[in-house]
Amino acid sequence: MTTLDWIVLGFYLAAIVAFGLWMGRGNRRIEDFFLADRQMRWWAAGLSVMATQISAITFVGTTGQAYTHGMSFLAFYFGLPFAMVVLSMTLVPFFYRARVFTAYQYLEQRFDPRTRTLTSLLFLLSRGLAVGVTLYAPAVVLSVVLGWSEPATILAMGGTTIAYVVYGGNRSVIWTDVVQMGIIWLGIFLCVGVAVAQLPDDFSVRDSLAVASLTGHLEIMDTSWDLSRPYTLWSGLIGGFFLALSYFGCDQSQVQRYLSGKTLAESRLSLLFNAFLKVPMQFLILLTGVLVFVFYHFHDAPLVWNPTEMRRLEEQRPEDLARIRARFETAHQSRQEAAQAWARDRHGPEAEPGRRLYLSAHREVLLARAEAGRLLQSINEGRPPPSDTNYVFPSYVVGQLRGGLAGLVIAVIFAAAMSSLSGEFNSLATATMVDFYQRFVRKQASDAHYLAVSRVFTALWGAFACLVALQAGRLGSAIEVVNRFGSYFYGSILGVFALAVLAPRATGRGAFSGLLAGMAAVALVSQLTDVAFLWYNVVGAGTVFAVGILVSAAGPRPAVPRAS
Amino acid sequence: MAAKPRTYARRFPEDDEDRVPLFGTWPVIYGAVVLCALAVMWLLSLFSRWAW
Numbered sequence: 313m314t315t316l317d318w319i320v321l322g323f324y325l326a327a328i329v330a331f332g333l334w335m336g337r338g339n340r341r342i343e344d345f346f347l348a349d350r351q352m353r354w355w356a357a358g359l360s361v362m363a364t365q366i367s368a369i370t371f372v373g374t375t376g377q378a379y380t381h382g383m384s385f386l387a388f389y390f391g392l393p394f395a396m397v398v399l400s401m402t403l404v405p406f407f408y409r410a411r412v413f414t415a416y417q418y419l420e421q422r423f424d425p426r427t428r429t430l431t432s433l434l435f436l437l438s439r440g441l442a443v444g445v446t447l448y449a450p451a452v453v454l455s456v457v458l459g460w461s462e463p464a465t466i467l468a469m470g471g472t473t474i475a476y477v478v479y480g481g482n483r484s485v486i487w488t489d490v491v492q493m494g495i496i497w498l499g500i501f502l503c504v505g506v507a508v509a510q511l512p513d514d515f516s517v518r519d520s521l522a523v524a525s526l527t528g529h530l531e532i533m534d535t536s537w538d539l540s541r542p543y544t545l546w547s548g549l550i551g552g553f554f555l556a557l558s559y560f561g562c563d564q565s566q567v568q569r570y571l572s573g574k575t576l577a578e579s580r581l582s583l584l585f586n587a588f589l590k591v592p593m594q595f596l597i598l599l600t601g602v603l604v605f606v607f608y609h610f611h612d613a614p615l616v617w618n619p620t621e622m623r624r625l626e627e628q629r630p631e632d633l634a635r636i637r638a639r640f641e642t643a644h645q646s647r648q649e650a651a652q653a654w655a656r657d658r659h660g661p662e663a664e665p666g667r668r669l670y671l672s673a674h675r676e677v678l679l680a681r682a683e684a685g686r687l688l689q690s691i692n693e694g695r696p697p698p699s700d701t702n703y704v705f706p707s708y709v710v711g712q713l714r715g716g717l718a719g720l721v722i723a724v725i726f727a728a729a730m731s732s733l734s735g736e737f738n739s740l741a742t743a744t745m746v747d748f749y750q751r752f753v754r755k756q757a758s759d760a761h762y763l764a765v766s767r768v769f770t771a772l773w774g775a776f777a778c779l780v781a782l783q784a785g786r787l788g789s790a791i792e793v794v795n796r797f798g799s800y801f802y803g804s805i806l807g808v809f810a811l812a813v814l815a816p817r818a819t820g821r822g823a824f825s826g827l828l829a830g831m832a833a834v835a836l837v838s839q840l841t842d843v844a845f846l847w848y849n850v851v852g853a854g855t856v857f858a859v860g861i862l863v864s865a866a867g868p869r870p871a872v873p874r875a876s
Numbered sequence: 877m878a879a880k881p882r883t884y885a886r887r888f889p890e891d892d893e894d895r896v897p898l899f900g901t902w903p904v905i906y907g908a909v910v911l912c913a914l915a916v917m918w919l920l921s922l923f924s925r926w927a928w
Contacts, residue, residue, distance in 0.1 A: 383924075386920065390917060393909060393910070393912070393913035393916075394910065396909070397906045397909050400906065401902075401906065518928055519928075521926075521928040522928035525926075525928055530924050530928075531924055532920050532921070532923070533921045533924050533925075580902075584905065584906075584909050587909045587912075587913065588909065588912060591916050591917075592916065595920065
């Protein structure tokens with residue numbers, strides 16, 4: 313990073329805080345603070361929905377994933393456009409007409425207070441813990457790449473976000489999200505452009521894609537029905553559909569973005585906007601990773617992407633490292649020559665031998681990296697080293713981009729992190745205030761009191777996220793548990809909302825029993841089978857719906873007709 | 877005099893069900909989004925299988 317890069321990054325952080333504070337002025341009531349007075353246009357709410365969904369680790373991890381495994385991850389998003397349509401037709405009108413602050417408030421109108429309390433509590437538990445991971449995961453990568461300490465990186469991201477969300481609430485969240493999405497899109501195009509521009513003169517984009525297709529990096533449509541494979545066409549379409557339904561329909565961090573729409577049409581359009589743009593955006597991010605993969609055929613690539621782990625190898629096992637490095641460099645050189653030769657002759661008779669030569673050299677590169685991984689594991693006393701995938705893209709940015717562009721792309725990664733964090737702080741504070749404080753602590757108070765307490769809740773959730781992130785390094789595998797925690801009941805919560813909208817005879821008792829049964833079913837499936845996590849949402853939602861219908865049918869008819 | 881039943885409009889005065897921004901009706905908009913999503917998936921499948 314040059315001085316210019318640091319200036320660009322510093323300017324971004326200062327400017328986004330100032331902009332967030334300026335846009336967030338004028339809050340008088342919690343409706344202003346939590347729902348931006350329901351005055352947002354579809355494109356602003358839509359960009360905010362998109363910005364909240366894309367976190368820094370999605371941005372960094374997705375490019376790294378494309379570098380190592382190719383573009384198959386795109387299948388994860390295939391169900392999303394269809395989920396957006398279903399939500400626009402069903403839940404969005406219900407939420408909008410009920411004039412609710414939180415999605416869970418609607419469940420009290422439709423079922424009973426305890427269903428609302430339990431679903432809101434589940435949201436607070438899962439999102440509250442996950443927001444710490446949202447902050448920690450990119451911070452640990454950026455701290456290594458930028459040479460900052462982990463606490464400094466966490467506080468730079470978390471502190472700046474808390475500053476404007478505490479003051480400006482949802483209006484600040486949405487308008488900073490709009491700017492941050494603009495920066496993210498600019499960064500994506502910039503990275504694609506730079507990766508293409510830095511290819512050798514005699515190697516076209518078409519040649520790059522041809523080489524990437526040899527190693528399966530362009531394979532997107534895996535039509536296998538193997539339920540243990542994470543990203544197939546069917547897990548993406550069906551599992552991804554249910555995941556998107558539950559995330560965009562039942563997670564307050566998303567619901568709150570489109571509830572701030574000026575009209576029902578604006579709220580619907582904000583989701584449909586995402587239905588159009590989400591898959592192409594993820595395609596471009598993954599394509600960036602693939603182009604970086606080809607780029608490193610022609611430029612020196614580190615044996616291990618994580619600089620800290622590389623230094624440990626240099627210090628503790630220099631002889632072994634030198635041997636593996638020599639193997640890696642020879643293979644890297646052979647792969648480069650094989651790639652150029654195959655790209656040149658791929659339509660002639662030498663295509664097949666050239667393909668075999670390239671794949672053999674590529675395999676040798678992978679084997680050298682795997683050997684370095686095993687060496688790291690041996691000095692870690694048998695523990696696997698941290699995943700190297702997340703370090704690929706930041707290392708590329710810091711090592712290869714010039715003239716302030718590295719600072720700009722690091723700012724993009726900060727923007728992705730801050731846009732997720734801001735929405736999450738704001739939604740956690742909303743659920744705490746509306747679903748708990750206003751019901752159980754102070755039922756009647758002035759607007760000024762509720763506004764002040766809302767700001768305190770926002771600050772407390774922000775501080776809690778920083779605290780979890782600061783301690784996350786010591787939690788070890790607990791991080792993975794936290795990440796899986798949410799997926800255990802996402803589908804179940806979706807099942808409750810499906811009951812609310814689709815089953816007029818469903819009762820509160822049925823919904824509550826179904827919710828408990830759904831979570832138990834997902835826990836059993838996750839413990840006893842190797843079914844990929846995208847299917848958990850289908851299992852959870854299906855169980856809640858079935859049990860909810862049965863229990864409702866077995867019990868007394870509801871005294872009050874459905875609110876819808 | 878018997879109280880009037882609560883009508884849809886009275887319950888949801890802010891509702892703007894009739895205001896459709898383009899394509900005339902919401903079902904047509906939803907159909908367009910679904911068609912677009914299918915077209916994107918078809919293009920991605922072409923991209924994936926293309927003999928570069």
